[in-house]
Amino acid sequence: MLSATRGFLSYAVSIAEVPRSVLGQLYELGDSRDLPAEAQGEDSGLFYRLRARHRLQEPETEVDRASDEEIVGMFMECRCARDRLVVLLLGRVGLRRGQAAGLHRSDCHMLADSRALGCDYKGPHIHVRRRENANGAWSKSRESWIQPVDFLVVQAYDQYADERFALLGAGGSDFLLVNLFRGVLGAPMTPEAIYELFERLTRRAGLSRKVGPHMARRAFGSNVSDAGGELDEVQALLGQKHPESARPYVIPDRARLREAVERVPSPRELYGRGER
16 A cells, blocks of 8 residues: 555655645655665666665564364364364474365274385374365465374274264265264365364363464474474475475464473583683
8 A cells, every 4th residue: 555655655656646745755865876886787877766764664573383182172072073183183283274185094004014004104194285176275385295193183083984884884975074963964074174173162162362273283383393394394294385384373282381491500600600
């Protein structure tokens, strides 16, 4: 809007609709005489330059991670195995809600040896793929990648598989996360449904703030870093293309910051008591 206003008034000056003094209010005026010789170019003539006086300083958007206590509190308030798996897929695996909602059962290899499934990757893992999905879910990452998972996710997955079979049998769609209790049973969950689930869990857990799905993803990236993971490892686990893309997801736990301060020795420890 500032750029458009400056352009409009500059044009008005050029057609003599407003006085030239307006330019002095919009821009800091300068000329080539104060520039070093190498910056004046081949043309030795005098030329003017403008620098906008008014610039909007946009405040930085504050980002935060969910704390481990918040994720555990939400996990404990889940009323079914499916919801517990959703919380872990975001807070323990680091998926976006669209990636979680877009998972198919065939993407989940929860065996120690997946060669029987035609996959040579060792250990339990998930294939995160970008595809067109009927529920509107999609992966923001253009490239597909393999995401290793730990025993907690495997256990939650097995419990959900039992719950799903008890309610739907072998039916339902090929999507991993489906409706079990309302709506069209067996239909895939949507990313919006995952967002609404986090809102409900926040209220049930009595948290002092709303914890969204992306805050759980940041918690995963931060926890990997807190545990000694390198930035390139965080990047790979988040499915990002460049290591620097992972930096905003690394938000140290406040307890770790406190420990870092307390590890700094006092001057007395360094130089001895009474010494200068």
